[in-house]
Amino acid sequence: MRPMFIAAIAALAVSAAAPAVSARQAAEGAAAGPSQPVVTVTRDGDAWTADYQLDRDAPVWAFFRSALIQESRRPWRPDQWRVETPGVLLERAGNYDILRAADGGPLPRRIRIAFTPKSENLEADYGVLAFTDGSVALPSGQFDVFPLSSVAEAAAAPQDLNGYPLQGGAASVTWRDRAGPVLFRGERVAEASAVEADTYVLFGRADMLESARLVTVTDPALPAWISGGIQDFAPRVADLYAARLGPGQSDRPTVMISWAGPTSGMTSMGGSVMPGLIVMRFEGEGVLEPTAPVFNSSRWFIGHESAHFWLGQVVRYERARDAWITEGGADLMAVRALKAIDPGYDALAALQKEVDDCIALADQPVVEAAGRGEHRALYACGAVFSLVAEGVQRRATGGDWFDFLKALIDASREDGVLTRKEWLDALDAVSGDPSLRRDMETLLDEGSPRAGEVVAGLLERSGVASRREDGRVVLVAAPDAPRG
DSSP states (O other), rough: OEEEEEEOOSSSSSEEEEOOOOHHSTTTOOOOOSHHHHEEEEETTTEEEEEEEOOOOOSSSESSSSOOOTTTOSSSSHEEEEOOSSSSEEEETHHHEEETTTTSSSHHHHHHHEEOOOOOOOOTSSEEOTTTTEEEEEGGGGGGGGSSSHHHHHHHHHOOOOTTTOSSSOOOOEEEETTEEEEEEEESSEEEEEEESSSSSSSOOOOOEEEESSSEETTSSSOOHHHHHHHHHHHHHHHHHHHOEEEEESOEEEEEEEEEOTTTTTTTEEEEEEETTTEEEEEEGGGGOOOOHHHHHHHHHHHHHHHTTTTTTTBESSSSGGGGHHHHHHHHHHHHHHHHHHSOOOOOHHHHEEEEHHHHHHTGGGHHHHHGGTHHHHHHHHHHHHHHHHHHHHHSSOOOHHHHHHHHHHHHHHTEEEEEHHHHHHHHHOOOOOOHHHHHHHHHTOOOOHHHHHHHHHHHHOOOEEEEETTEEOOOOOOOOOOO
């Protein structure tokens, strides 16, 4: 769930995109009923089609998952999808890719789309995974649509659909491959059908290895050390999280790993998490061998994605602008887990980067960062806020970040939502210092040209050791690793 994929020379670029709640789940008034669109996705050799049977007349249907390409900030569908039904156009309106009738009237009830899946790095969303043996994994949510009354309404629809009055039920989608079974939720099936599947569907064979704690699906060309390291480390970090936080969303997840090749001058890891599934994409000559920096970064990456089975799946944020809760919290979970498993891990360096990035990006409102394409602000400032919460927890009880987080998760297990208010209320209760909340809300809602001073004050008042050095806020000691 890290939307910051950057091709890097002699540096690691980590990417993942995974909203903590599906767009339709987030929108109110969208309970599935007897009337719903039906979609059939078919692979027949090199030909891919999506056949839509719409359940009502509407001049516009919009795609929930309409993220932009990370590097270019352009829509991806126009390059990959082609509408075959006459009189139907695929366009962009505001935040959404839409289907509309060329004559302005209702769309035909049956629409066929031909497409060519292509792996792209998307902003805070799930992209196609392409394997070197020809296998392809499609994110199920790419095909879900909702009706609108006009292009103008589509253009005005908010990026965050929480509370938006959607009409009709979620689409029922079927996936089939003429060549054989598809892999759906860890099992090979002749075809798969679901409403809001919230997963990846694999077309092709790839390589699947099952163990008591993990199912791994890997690209056959993937460097062996990557799959071996994941099979060893993922269960260990999951056991640590379960020991500290209680049951997570999945006891035996599937890890699906694609390989984009040994691109010169690049060291890249990307990924996301869905219920019971971690998806990873590796690329670049920099990951061919397990050098110490790459090895540590891959472990941190696994730790972050695994953290979302608790912070993101057991409990999710209420609004998309609150992603700092899950993303920053998962960042600190990963740092603390790695330090507990490997005492030689340099947690201080990892946390210093969070501080540096938060200060650099919090000159504008953090809650609006996604709209600016600055998703990193949600991670970095969320991690800094989590570090502050850990500081006050240590001072109050001798505990750590997991102690602060466990109380929040346990209190929210029933409804599955951890709101910003609940998070900040807990901070107030543990710290007894309302100024911490006030400064966090300033950075969240307004940003500050003095973000460095605000962050320095948060760290100092919460007991996180730091100093100011040539205008920079510098952590001077990594707090103790978590227990377990």
